[in-house]
Amino acid sequence: MNPRRRPLRLGLTGGIGSGKSTVGGMFAALGGSLIDADQLARDVTGPQGAAMDAIRATFGADFVDASGALDRARMRALVFSHPEARAQLEGIVHPLVTLHSNAKAQQAADQGHALIVFDIPLLAESGRWARRLDAVVVVDCSAETQIKRVMQRSGLAREVVQGIIASQASRTARRAVADAVIANDRDCSLEDLRLQTRQVATLFGL
Numbered sequence: 001m002n003p004r005r006r007p008l009r010l011g012l013t014g015g016i017g018s019g020k021s022t023v024g025g026m027f028a029a030l031g032g033s034l035i036d037a038d039q040l041a042r043d044v045t046g047p048q049g050a051a052m053d054a055i056r057a058t059f060g061a062d063f064v065d066a067s068g069a070l071d072r073a074r075m076r077a078l079v080f081s082h083p084e085a086r087a088q089l090e091g092i093v094h095p096l097v098t099l100h101s102n103a104k105a106q107q108a109a110d111q112g113h114a115l116i117v118f119d120i121p122l123l124a125e126s127g128r129w130a131r132r133l134d135a136v137v138v139v140d141c142s143a144e145t146q147i148k149r150v151m152q153r154s155g156l157a158r159e160v161v162q163g164i165i166a167s168q169a170s171r172t173a174r175r176a177v178a179d180a181v182i183a184n185d186r187d188c189s190l191e192d193l194r195l196q197t198r199q200v201a202t203l204f205g206l
Contacts, residue, residue, distance in 0.1 A: 006109070007033075007105075007109050007113050009118065010118065010137060010204070012024055012123075013137075013138055013139070013174060013177075014140065014174065015141075015165060015169075016168065017145065017153070018184060019141065019184040019188075021036075023137075023184070024036070027115065028117070030115070030198065031113070031206075033108035035108075035118050037118060044096045045070035046070075051070075051096055063078075080163075094126075094128065101118065118132075123136065123174075124138075124173050124177050138181050140183055140184065142185055143162075145184075145186050150164075180203060
């Protein structure tokens with residue numbers, strides 16, 4: 001009897017408003033197990049989450065809201081102006097995200113999934129994911145498309161969205177780490193996006 005093949009570990013990333021989450025759902029529809037690093041981070045910083053004791057001890061009670069969760073607005077303001085605070089927060093949250101994502105990946109492998117997709121918004125900015133992945137897929141679009149999508153979706157002002165984009169890796173930096181790129185600019189239909197996603201899955205033998 002042949003041993004079961006180890007699942008392919010695919011990193012999926014893209015800037016805000018790129019459509020990365022939509023593509024992640026399409027990979028899941030093809031049978032992939034989707035692990036959302038952002039959601040895991042929200043879980044550990046949610047009410048009484050695993051990161052909250054360390055966050056309270058490091059940053060103080062002012063950064064914990066009435067529900068026992070991270071005060072995201074206050075923390076966002078702090079880390080944008082103090083890089084050392086961002087590093088401290090990441091030092092608390094990232095090990096927990098890694099722990100939970102490893103557990104979910106093992107569960108997916110035990111269930112026989114051939115593909116595990118790690119949805120990682122800041123993959124290009126972080127060196128810690130590379131050794132855990134077999135390949136990286138980048139969902140790419142222009143900055144103007146990102147701005148318009150996020151303004152429409154979230155009601156944020158243009159300058160706020162521009163600030164978020166500026167804080168993330170550039171398109172060039174993301175494409176530099178890509179093994180495959182899915183183009184999702186304004187003229188890309190959902191069907192075209194599905195086709196590209198299927199083509200990428202086929203490229204990796206799925």
